[in-house]
Amino acid sequence: MKLIPTLEWRENHLLLLDQRLLPVEEIYLKCRSTEELAEAIRTLAVRGAPAIGIAAAYGAVIAAIETPESSSFQQDCSGLLDILAATRPTAVNLFHCLDIQRKILFSSTSRTVAIERLLLSAHKLREEDLDASRAMGQFGADLLPDDCTVLTHCNAGGLATAGLGTALSVIYEAHSRGILSAVYADETRPLLQGARLTSWELQKAGIPVKVLPDSAAASLLISGAVDAVITGADRVALNGDSANKIGTYPLALAAYEAGVPFYIVAPVSTFDPGSPDGSCIEIEKRGRDELAFMGGRRILPDGVGVFNPAFDVTPVKLITSIVCERGVISAPNEIEW
Numbered sequence: 001m002k003l004i005p006t007l008e009w010r011e012n013h014l015l016l017l018d019q020r021l022l023p024v025e026e027i028y029l030k031c032r033s034t035e036e037l038a039e040a041i042r043t044l045a046v047r048g049a050p051a052i053g054i055a056a057a058y059g060a061v062i063a064a065i066e067t068p069e070s071s072s073f074q075q076d077c078s079g080l081l082d083i084l085a086a087t088r089p090t091a092v093n094l095f096h097c098l099d100i101q102r103k104i105l106f107s108s109t110s111r112t113v114a115i116e117r118l119l120l121s122a123h124k125l126r127e128e129d130l131d132a133s134r135a136m137g138q139f140g141a142d143l144l145p146d147d148c149t150v151l152t153h154c155n156a157g158g159l160a161t162a163g164l165g166t167a168l169s170v171i172y173e174a175h176s177r178g179i180l181s182a183v184y185a186d187e188t189r190p191l192l193q194g195a196r197l198t199s200w201e202l203q204k205a206g207i208p209v210k211v212l213p214d215s216a217a218a219s220l221l222i223s224g225a226v227d228a229v230i231t232g233a234d235r236v237a238l239n240g241d242s243a244n245k246i247g248t249y250p251l252a253l254a255a256y257e258a259g260v261p262f263y264i265v266a267p268v269s270t271f272d273p274g275s276p277d278g279s280c281i282e283i284e285k286r287g288r289d290e291l292a293f294m295g296g297r298r299i300l301p302d303g304v305g306v307f308n309p310a311f312d313v314t315p316v317k318l319i320t321s322i323v324c325e326r327g328v329i330s331a332p333n334e335i336e337w
């Protein structure tokens, strides 16, 4: 399986495949400063929980390079890590990776040592994410029947990770086993990660995909055309409640009503021991322009307000199984977590 070149470290900067421009243009964005990377994360040039975390891990290297040698080097560099931590609140991978990097920063004996160790650690986090993706693909594909049709939401593929994916890794593996019949991808309003990114990725991999409006998913599910719904997650709470792209919760409700299994695929780095249940997960609210404009054209009258949460929480009772790199958590609702 050819990996998606989502992000790549080059000598002293991070190259990001600019996801704001896909599928029309495949252009790489150079991030040489913490502020450039923070802006790339805020504006979704890089996005998806694991990819944000890995980008921030490389961001810690950029921060250390940017911070001059001085007696307050560690504190000054740590202040730059705070800028990265403040970019997006929901995906826990961001905080997980920054915590790892901060510990390395404060245990390094000099600026040079810190830069070297932070870079090794970022490479390691990237490799671990790829290994996790491969394992989740295997475990997840084992759950699928022969000749199956799946529905996914948002983009939980190579673009959202170090290059392979969570939900899409399962789809890639099902395809390579010859058990995949069809894939449907919700367009994923308002930023269209399903239409722009998932369809681009699957097409590149030679997997036929049909895109549907989010509002058509319930009709599709109740028609009996889909064998499984598979999505990623931005944060899995201790009780199994899972935050993911807005529209995942109604999809899970529709799957429940239609009797279709609903699978969350997420690495252990997306599990948050600090969130006892979904109500503790901070949901990012995004700006008005994402709804007020479509294709550069204004579609809302001036003065009309918006409600634009980027994520919702699917309660564990609607989740059939959670797949991670260590295996499958079946019937997570029945587990004493």
Ligand code: MRU
Binding pocket: 044, 047, 048, 049, 050, 091, 153, 154, 155, 156, 157, 160, 161, 165, 166, 167, 193, 231, 232, 233, 234, 244, 245, 246, 310
């Ligand atoms: O706002 P985004 O595009 O960063 O949201 C991404 C998602 O919700 C993904 O489904 C999630 O991060 C899992 S990615 C493997």
